[in-house]
Amino acid sequence: MSDFSASESQLQYRRIARAIRFLREHADRQPPLREVAAEVGLSEYHFQRLFSRWAGVSPKRFLQYLTKERARAALRESRSLLDAAFEAGLSGPSRLHDLMISCEAMTPGQIKAQGAGLEIGYGWGASPFGMALIAWTPHGVCHLGFHDEQELRFEDELTREWPEAGLRRDEAQAARLAGQIFAARPQPGTLHLVLRGTNFQIKVWEALLRVGSGELISYSRLATLAGSPGASRAVGSALAVNRIGYLIPCHRVIRETGEPGQYRWGSERKLVIQGWEAAQREAAQSHSDLR
Structure with missing residues (x-):
């Protein structure tokens, strides 16, 4: 980036x-x-x-990279990779893929407090997919959303999510985080996320972290990984309220038919991110093959 x-x-x-x-x-x-x-x-x-x-x-x-045929092939591939990983006992996302994130869930008491006594920094950062509104607490990133315009109404979203918190705009830190998040060569273990959701939603988001960059997974398969087979509709609802785009990669979830499905920040952006990740993955594999 x-x-x-x-x-x-x-x-x-x-x-x-x-x-x-x-x-x-x-x-x-x-x-x-x-x-x-x-x-x-x-x-x-x-x-x-x-x-x-x-x-x-x-x-x-x-x-x-954006054809239905490629999408369906990617679904089959990711299923095989995840099955192999679980058979080998690799249940943690950090061992499945070279992820650059770790995460923790907020407690019910912290959620009920609505950010009281908490200072949240926020700002706009550049990404390959447009401007990203990024927010963070002292414990880690709590919001990342893509927007086509830097309008105040998007910043109002933070106020609605954290009505009792003190908001502090810090464009310099937002730019540094964006550079870290969208770096050409991310470093593992360098970002921490603060998750705010129900137990089920957090299980879905954590299961999604097992899907690597450039891979795709179906809603039904994600439901199984989250420990709730048959809960595809509930999984879709959990993805719809994800407030940390890209890092919690709901853009990697598609329908069994190969259709992209919905995305909080636009289905067109979802396809663009999928294609970009596929290109980056192929480039990395080619580089590795040349060694």
Whole structure:
């Protein structure tokens, strides 16, 4: 993420999202690169450069990550990986994948207090998927949401969630956290999350942390991992109230059919994140194979 400044984040994400939408809408005729570039107001050269810088792959290759066939194949792959991990006794997320996060749940008393006596820092940070509103307590990150505009109404969301807390805006710290969260090479164990939810919701979120970057999982499979087989609808509800986007990766949950399903910050952004992670994963695997 360090390649993109906060001032560039919104514009480059809008162009990328618009290009991907155009490519998907006209996939049957596979429009040439110059046509896609014109759609987003760039020359063919500058669009190719922007996209490759953002994703590390060509637009055509990126589009292949977003097909239903690829999604269904990813579901099968992740099921095999998770089954193998559990058979080997690797039940903790930090042992399943090179995650950069740990987490703790708030107590019922802390939730009831609604942030009384707590200072929460917040600010806007650049990400590959637009501007992110990030908030944190002394114990860790408690909110991460993607927004298309830096409007006060999104900051009001923090006030609704933590009505008794003291809110302190700190753009410098938000930028540092964004750089850490969206780093090209995340370091394990460097971020801590504060989870606020019911016991069931927390079980779902913790189970989701076992799904690695670039992998996909179905709602029903996630319900099983959370210890509640058959609770797919309740799992969907738990994902809908997730306040820590990307780090608790609800964007990796899709329908069995390969359809992306809903996403708190827009189904189009969900697809963009899935494709970006798939590209990053493939690049990492290629780098590893060359060693």
